[in-house]
Amino acid sequence: MIRISAKWTERIAFFFLLVSTLIIIIPVILITVMIIQKGLPAMNLEFLTESPRLGMRAGGIFPAILGTVYLVLGTMVFALPIGILAAIYLSEYARDNWLTRAIDLAIVNLAGVPSVVYGLFGLGLFVIFLNFGTSILAGSLTLAIMSLPVIITASREALGTVPQSFREVSLALGATRWQTIRRVVLPNALPGIMTGTVLALSRAAGETAPILFTVAAFYLPKLPQSVFDQCMALPYHLYVIATQVPKIKPHVQYGTALVLIVMVLVMNLSAILIRAHFRKKKHW
Amino acid sequence: MTNDIVIDVRDYNLYYGDFHALLDVNLSIKKKSVTAIIGPSGCGKSTLLRGLNRMNDLIDQVRVTGEIFIEGKPIYAEKRDLVELRKKVGMVFQRPNPFPLSVYENVAFGLRLHSHLSKEEVAQKVEESLKAVALWKELKDKLKAPALRLSGEQQQRLCIARLAAMSADIFLMDEPCSALDPVATQHIEELIRVLKEDYTIVIVTHNMAQAARVSDETAYFYLGKLIEMGPTDQIFTRPARKETEDYITGRFG
Ligand SMILES: Nc1ncnc2c1ncn2[C@@H]1O[C@H](COP(=O)(O)OP(=O)(O)OP(=O)(O)O)[C@@H](O)[C@H]1O
Ligand SMILES: [Mg+2]
Numbered sequence: 001m002i003r004i005s006a007k008w009t010e011r012i013a014f015f016f017l018l019v020s021t022l023i024i025i026i027p028v029i030l031i032t033v034m035i036i037q038k039g040l041p042a043m044n045l046e047f048l049t050e051s052p053r054l055g056m057r058a059g060g061i062f063p064a065i066l067g068t069v070y071l072v073l074g075t076m077v078f079a080l081p082i083g084i085l086a087a088i089y090l091s092e093y094a095r096d097n098w099l100t101r102a103i104d105l106a107i108v109n110l111a112g113v114p115s116v117v118y119g120l121f122g123l124g125l126f127v128i129f130l131n132f133g134t135s136i137l138a139g140s141l142t143l144a145i146m147s148l149p150v151i152i153t154a155s156r157e158a159l160g161t162v163p164q165s166f167r168e169v170s171l172a173l174g175a176t177r178w179q180t181i182r183r184v185v186l187p188n189a190l191p192g193i194m195t196g197t198v199l200a201l202s203r204a205a206g207e208t209a210p211i212l213f214t215v216a217a218f219y220l221p222k223l224p225q226s227v228f229d230q231c232m233a234l235p236y237h238l239y240v241i242a243t244q245v246p247k248i249k250p251h252v253q254y255g256t257a258l259v260l261i262v263m264v265l266v267m268n269l270s271a272i273l274i275r276a277h278f279r280k281k282k283h284w
Numbered sequence: 285m286t287n288d289i290v291i292d293v294r295d296y297n298l299y300y301g302d303f304h305a306l307l308d309v310n311l312s313i314k315k316k317s318v319t320a321i322i323g324p325s326g327c328g329k330s331t332l333l334r335g336l337n338r339m340n341d342l343i344d345q346v347r348v349t350g351e352i353f354i355e356g357k358p359i360y361a362e363k364r365d366l367v368e369l370r371k372k373v374g375m376v377f378q379r380p381n382p383f384p385l386s387v388y389e390n391v392a393f394g395l396r397l398h399s400h401l402s403k404e405e406v407a408q409k410v411e412e413s414l415k416a417v418a419l420w421k422e423l424k425d426k427l428k429a430p431a432l433r434l435s436g437e438q439q440q441r442l443c444i445a446r447l448a449a450m451s452a453d454i455f456l457m458d459e460p461c462s463a464l465d466p467v468a469t470q471h472i473e474e475l476i477r478v479l480k481e482d483y484t485i486v487i488v489t490h491n492m493a494q495a496a497r498v499s500d501e502t503a504y505f506y507l508g509k510l511i512e513m514g515p516t517d518q519i520f521t522r523p524a525r526k527e528t529e530d531y532i533t534g535r536f537g
Pocket of ligand 2: 329330331458
């Protein structure tokens, strides 16, 4: 057997580690460059503010942008309170018993469910059984359920980083449990909770499968008027113009992708900024 | 039992699961006095202290028998209001632990929990409490500064002020100086002597000299039992029990 000196194993290890890291970055760079390069020509006011025309080959993508904004807001309305309250219950109140462990297991598994399954579930429960129809309501609820495990997990982590001594001191000062959570635990966990939530929402913004059967419309002549209306959405619109519309100019497709990516990046960036801002203020 | 007694511990036993941490403890503490609790590590000093404001309740599997009377009222009685108890019996921890809030908000924390005072009344209370712990002069222009920027000593004083603001009558202090330097320790000891005029203080300490300096009465614990309790000068000069003497001399020598 050939013996390789420690120096050489070190070099080889370094080489492979570096190459692996570069392999991760390459697609990110390529995707970004390609989309910007090909999508930028499509950017103009009309593209961002008007409805599609000529079988979506011309005009803008405003209804899809608006639809995605509605869906993200709707998801937030449902997922945020439930996610935070559940996380508070699990990390501050629940005792370590079989029920809690079962819930933990359920959350982990829920996070691993493929998004198309959420789509089918939403179709069965919200669209058909609860009779919401294909609507913003049904789509938001489906996305909310998909986002819940992420929000709960992130919130629990954030709550867990609040030092135990803060809770003790507060209780020793005669605060009730809820007062302690409200005045001491939550304020200190909020940045982490917000960061996790925004990341979950940005993922929801880009999903296609969960909205496919529950809300997304191929094309709508009017903007949605209520939560019971269908809406267009960026990811689905992208899918449609990429596969269902022959002879479309590529810059329309890439322009749509660019808008979607920018929306998601802006959300992620704001999450990072929130975290950085609060980390500076934290002293313990 | 005279009216002078504010804390009266009767046949008190505490178990952590199967572990019997305090055995048949009986002791009484006089109003406006300083009582030092001493004993080797793990003998149950903190456990007893945390029993007095029922902070042990937060730990799973803790079981208690016997009773503790505070101002004549049993604290383990079924409908005992823990909020009221903990307002009256405040606790100072080993490590100074202000909240990551401003100086002002730290002192006002308890007030905001328990009362609906006007802005002026809160400000008034905050000032009084900071004066009581001799912090007002140093900090009156820094009330908005983050409490965690203060020195260790100032933080510990602030934690005491936080209790004073809620009108606590009894201060439980668990090794309040062990995270402080000697000078700061001396200052806190002076503060304890001043506070004694108005408050009843129970202090856990590993520092025999400190116990001798600040306390009126001393209780020596060993393996969960109260071995001996009496006036501090007597405990330190003529302890009745051999174990007490061994511990004290061992610690000094
Ligand atoms: N939460 C707990 N669960 C189980 N046992 C505990 C718990 N807290 C303390 N004990 C045990 O109870 C005994 C008394 O602990 P306690 O903290 O009261 O000692 P102490 O006298 O304050 O010691 P130290 O001087 O080190 O602070 C110890 O043997 C300790 O191991
Ligand atoms: Mg202790």
